[in-house]
Structures are given as C-alpha cells and as structure tokens.
Amino acid sequence: MSKCSDYRFGDQCDIECRCKDRQEVCDKRTGQCDSGCEDGWTGLDCQTQCEDYFYGEQCSSRCGHCRDNATCNNTSGECPDGCEPGWQGMTCDQECSDYRFGDQCDIECRCKDRQEVCDKRTGQCDSGCEDGWTGLDCQTPCQDGTYGFNCTGRCGRCQGGQPCDKIGGECQTCAPGFKPPFCQECEDYFYGEQCSSRCGHCRDNATCNNTSGECPDGCEPGWQGMTCDQECSDYRFGDQCDIECRCKDRQEVCDKRTGQCDSGCEDGWTGLDCQTPCQDGTYGFNCTGRCGRCQGGQPCDKIGGECQTCAPGFKPPFCQECEDYFYGEQCSSRCGHCRDNATCNNTSGECPDGCEPGWQGMTCDQECSDYRFGDQCDIECRCKDRQEVCDKRTGQCDSGCEDGWTGLDCQTPCQDGTYGFNCTGRCGRCQGGQPCDKIGGECQTCAPGFKPPFCQECEDYFYGEQCSSRCGHCRDNATCNNTSGECPDGCEPGWQGMTCDQEAVFALGISAPTG
Structure with missing residues (x-):
C-alpha cells in the first residue's frame, strides 16, 4: 500500500489535514497535528467542528452577542446577521460605548x-x-405644537400657525401682539384674547394686565377710566383729573397731564402746574413781580401787587417808586437841581435831562466850581476882570466880557470886522477884506497904502479914503494929514496949494511964496 500524499491522511488518504500551521503535514494515519488543530476544529484528527456558540483555536472561544441568538462562525467568531443591540465589534463581544x-x-x-x-x-x-x-428610546421628535421635557409643553401663538422650537418652545416670529420668543403672553402694552388691544396710559409707563387691560398702579396724570384710555375733561388735569387749570388765558385748556399752560400761570400763581401761590413778596404773572415797600413789611396783593399802605417816602398803591423829588433805597434823599424842575430817577437820583445851569454831579447837587458855568459846568467864564467869578448859571460878568467876546454869557466871539472890549472896536483896512484879530484888532497884512498893524491910518506920505493919494511937497519932508492931505507946516519952497502938489508960478520981480 502506497503512502498518502502530503496534507492528506486516512484509509483512503481522502481526508484533508486541518493543522493550525498550514505548512505542517499532519500524521498520514491519524491526522494529528503537532501545531494543533485549525481554528474551528477539534479532536485527535482535527476533523470535529466546534459546538454551537464556540469558535476558534481548540473551540475555546465563546461566540459574542449575535443577533437573534444565532451561533457565530466557528472559525472567525463573526455573527452571521450582526450583533444584538447594545453590542459591537467583529465578534459582537464589545459593549456599545x-x-x-x-x-x-x-x-x-x-x-x-x-x-x-x-x-x-x-x-x-x-x-x-x-x-x-x-418615545421609549427618546428618538421621536415632539409633535408640532408641543415642545420641551417629554413634549409636555404647548407652543404659543407663532406667526401663521408655524410650530415652535421643539426643545425650547420659541417661535421664529410671533403672531401680532404676542411677546417673543414664546408667544405665550401679550407683548408689553397690549392685552386681550388676541393681544390686539393697546394698553391705556398707565402710571410710570407700566404695562397693563394682559387679560383685562387694567393698570397696576393707576393712570398717568391726564387720564382716567378702568383702562386709563379716557383723557381728562377740559380745564382739569392730574392723577384723578380732579385739579382745576389756572392758566393766564382763561380760555386755554391746560396740559391734562402736568397742568402746564402755554399762556403762563394765572396772576398770583406759579409752578409747572400753576398750583403754587406766589411767595410773600412776589405777585402777578408767573409771580415775576416784586412787591414794593409795603408798610411794616406786609405782603402785597398776590394778584395785582398793591400794598394796603406804603412805607414813608414811597408812592402808593404799589410802593415801588419814590414819591416825586425823592430817591434812594429808602426814598429818603431829595433830588438835586434837575433841568426844568424835573423829578430825578427814584433809584439813582440822576436827573433825566441833566442839571439846571450852574449845577453838576451825578445828582446835580454840586455847584459849578469858580470860573465855570452852564449845564455841565464845562464852560469857562470870559470876564474882562480875570479875577471875577461869573454867574454860574448864565456866565454873565459884572465887569463885562473879555476882549474879543460878547453876549450875555460872553461866549460869542466878535463878528468879523469888530474886536476888543464888548466888540466895540472896528477893524482897519486888512488885505483882501480879511478880519482883524478879534482881541487886539491887528491885521495880518494891510491893504495897500495903510499902516500896520491896525490898518486904520494911511502910511506916511499917503492920504485919502483909500490911502491911495500921495502927499504933496510938505516942508521939511513932513508927512501930510492922512485924511485931507494937508501939510502940517506948509509946502516946500516952490510948491503951493492945500496939498502942496501945485508948483509955484513966479512973476517978474516977485519971489516965490514961502508958505
């Protein structure tokens, strides 16, 4: 009998070796392997498969948690249909993380x-x-219209019936009048089932009850009614609309919240709401008037400002001003010498149109200083006698006016052509008709033929009205009379006539006249 080929054994050499080491040639009679059996097999000849639920080397590994309690692959340990829920891994032996x-x-x-x-x-x-x-596994989202823990929350009034956020319950947009984000309540300042009614005028801008519309602390001034939506009636204002307006213009309707009046407060009242009477010492429109000096410090009438009796020196009925011709804080000072007997300013004592001539000072109670006179005492006296003090009102001088001046007050310069004391001097024949000096009568330049400086007489050797005629031949070269031209001592020999301007004619044997 021939020997089995490698990797086979048995009677017919028809059984395949199942050695752990795939290179090992098992015993060709018994099938035994030195490296042990291939995973999934057991027995002396390694030909027996692992029992159900076991796998691997020597079938020593137990299958993991296969779906539907299936047995695993006896070699790899893999489950045929995957793992039972809660398990993972190739052999379903690892619990979920x-x-x-x-x-x-x-x-x-x-x-x-x-x-x-x-x-x-x-x-x-x-x-x-x-x-x-x-859901049991918490993997089912809340139905539309619900949200929150176990989906027990109910969505508010989202715009257009849209579902709210299933976690927090917020709406993307609220229906009109509802307060985001949950749209469960009315927005501030709205109330009613549909949150469509606007709150009235609640005190301190509070929002009203979102169901009834009532204000928690009552109405703003100027409003009334359960929901504070009714304005105060005309001419009344305030928290309860129970305060009467006090406007300057009695036809004016005051501000129904504050009581303020565009026309200002009624005389005798002040304050933003015109409900405060004027303080003692004040009166009239907005209490801007100040009482005068009432007798004994009594307050004046708060509407018109009249005193019952004035303090001494003050003019009734208002006691604001001094009586005529008195001035000062106490009206105890008498006015000075005011022009035209006018009364002075009752505060300062100043005269409205200045002082009477001869007086000066802010209150016209100081006489002009010597050598001065007039309204402002600023005119200098011009008396002939420089030691004389002129009249301090008129400027008149007993000694008459200084040369070159005239008039009652000696302030008028002589007219052209006159000069000297009281302007009684007449200027001579100044060149070109110029006036002479008004004090001394001198000309700057005389007309031809006249003698400077006064130009009253002809120059020597001239005579006549215009001093244009030349003297004749006066004896001893004397000048002639400047009016008639006659020579004072007769003519030079050989000349004759009244002005010695005729040459003598000598008859035979008759001498020329000598005079």
Whole structure:
C-alpha cells in the first residue's frame, strides 16, 4: 500500500489535514497535528467542528452577542446577521460605548440628564428624554405644537400657525401682539384674547394686565377710566383729573397731564402746574413781580401787587417808586437841581435831562466850581476882570466880557470886522477884506497904502479914503494929514496949494511964496 500524499491522511488518504500551521503535514494515519488543530476544529484528527456558540483555536472561544441568538462562525467568531443591540465589534463581544446604543451602536442617547448613560440596547433613560424628544428610546421628535421635557409643553401663538422650537418652545416670529420668543403672553402694552388691544396710559409707563387691560398702579396724570384710555375733561388735569387749570388765558385748556399752560400761570400763581401761590413778596404773572415797600413789611396783593399802605417816602398803591423829588433805597434823599424842575430817577437820583445851569454831579447837587458855568459846568467864564467869578448859571460878568467876546454869557466871539472890549472896536483896512484879530484888532497884512498893524491910518506920505493919494511937497519932508492931505507946516519952497502938489508960478520981480 502506497503512502498518502502530503496534507492528506486516512484509509483512503481522502481526508484533508486541518493543522493550525498550514505548512505542517499532519500524521498520514491519524491526522494529528503537532501545531494543533485549525481554528474551528477539534479532536485527535482535527476533523470535529466546534459546538454551537464556540469558535476558534481548540473551540475555546465563546461566540459574542449575535443577533437573534444565532451561533457565530466557528472559525472567525463573526455573527452571521450582526450583533444584538447594545453590542459591537467583529465578534459582537464589545459593549456599545457610553452614550450610544442600538444594532450598530450608532444611535446617540437623548437623556434629560446629559451625564446619564442610556440603556445600550433600548436607548431608554431613567431621567426621561432630552427636551424636544419622546418615545421609549427618546428618538421621536415632539409633535408640532408641543415642545420641551417629554413634549409636555404647548407652543404659543407663532406667526401663521408655524410650530415652535421643539426643545425650547420659541417661535421664529410671533403672531401680532404676542411677546417673543414664546408667544405665550401679550407683548408689553397690549392685552386681550388676541393681544390686539393697546394698553391705556398707565402710571410710570407700566404695562397693563394682559387679560383685562387694567393698570397696576393707576393712570398717568391726564387720564382716567378702568383702562386709563379716557383723557381728562377740559380745564382739569392730574392723577384723578380732579385739579382745576389756572392758566393766564382763561380760555386755554391746560396740559391734562402736568397742568402746564402755554399762556403762563394765572396772576398770583406759579409752578409747572400753576398750583403754587406766589411767595410773600412776589405777585402777578408767573409771580415775576416784586412787591414794593409795603408798610411794616406786609405782603402785597398776590394778584395785582398793591400794598394796603406804603412805607414813608414811597408812592402808593404799589410802593415801588419814590414819591416825586425823592430817591434812594429808602426814598429818603431829595433830588438835586434837575433841568426844568424835573423829578430825578427814584433809584439813582440822576436827573433825566441833566442839571439846571450852574449845577453838576451825578445828582446835580454840586455847584459849578469858580470860573465855570452852564449845564455841565464845562464852560469857562470870559470876564474882562480875570479875577471875577461869573454867574454860574448864565456866565454873565459884572465887569463885562473879555476882549474879543460878547453876549450875555460872553461866549460869542466878535463878528468879523469888530474886536476888543464888548466888540466895540472896528477893524482897519486888512488885505483882501480879511478880519482883524478879534482881541487886539491887528491885521495880518494891510491893504495897500495903510499902516500896520491896525490898518486904520494911511502910511506916511499917503492920504485919502483909500490911502491911495500921495502927499504933496510938505516942508521939511513932513508927512501930510492922512485924511485931507494937508501939510502940517506948509509946502516946500516952490510948491503951493492945500496939498502942496501945485508948483509955484513966479512973476517978474516977485519971489516965490514961502508958505
């Protein structure tokens, strides 16, 4: 009998070796292997398959958690239809990692308590499902219209009936009048079933009750009614609409919240709401008037400002001003010498149109200083006698005016052509008709033929009205009379006539006259 070929054994050499070492040639009679049996097989000849639920070397490994309790592959240990829920791995012997469950361990737990490890087969959570999910395995999202823990929350009034967020319950947009994000309540300042009614005027801008519309602390000033939506009636204002307006214009309707009046407060009242009477010492429109000096410090009338009696020196009925011709804080000072007997300013004592001539000072109670006179005492006296003090009102001088000046007050310069004391001097014949000096009478330049400086007389050797005639031949070269032209001592020999301008004619044997 021939020997079996390698890797076969038995009577007919028809049984294949199942050695662990695939290179080993088993015993050709018994099939025994030195390296042991191939995984999944056992027995002396390694021809017996592993029992169900066992696999591997010497069939010593137990199958993992195969689906439907199936036995695994006796060689590899793989489960034919996969693992039981809660298990994973090639041989289904590895439990799902924490926070995962199911056939492939690919489903995430959704427990309320994020630290809880759910059941790795069912996904069930002892703490209940995460908000927004339900079902035994917490993998079913809440139905539309519900949200939150175990889907027990009910969505608010989302815009257009859209579902709210299944976890937190928020709406993307609320129906009009509802408050985001949950749309469960009316927005602030709205109320009613549909949140369509607007709150009235609640105190401190509070929002009203979202069901009834009532204000928690009552109405804003100027409003009334259960929902504070009725304005105060005209001419009334305030928290209860029970305060009467006090406007300057009695036809004006005051601000129904504050009582404020565009026309200002009624005389005798002040404050934003015109409800505060004027303080003592004040009166009138907005209490801007100040009482005068009432007798004994009594307050004046708060509407018109009249005193019952004035303090001494003050003018009734308002006692605001001094009586005429008195001034000062106490009206005890008498006015000075005001022009036209006017009364002075009752505060400062100043005269409205200045002082009477001869007086000066802010209150016109100071006489002009010596040598000055007039309204402002700023005019200098011009008396002939320089030591004389002129009249301090008129400027008149007993000694008459200084040369070159005239008039009652000696302030008028002599007219052209006159000069000297009281302007009684008459100028001579100044060149070109120019006026002479008004004090001394001198001309700057005389007309031809006249003698400077006064130009009153002809120059020597000239005479006549215009001093244009030349003197004749006067004896001893004397000048002639400047009016008539006559020579004072007669003519030079050989000349004759009244003005010595005629040559003498000598008869035979007769001498020429000598005079």
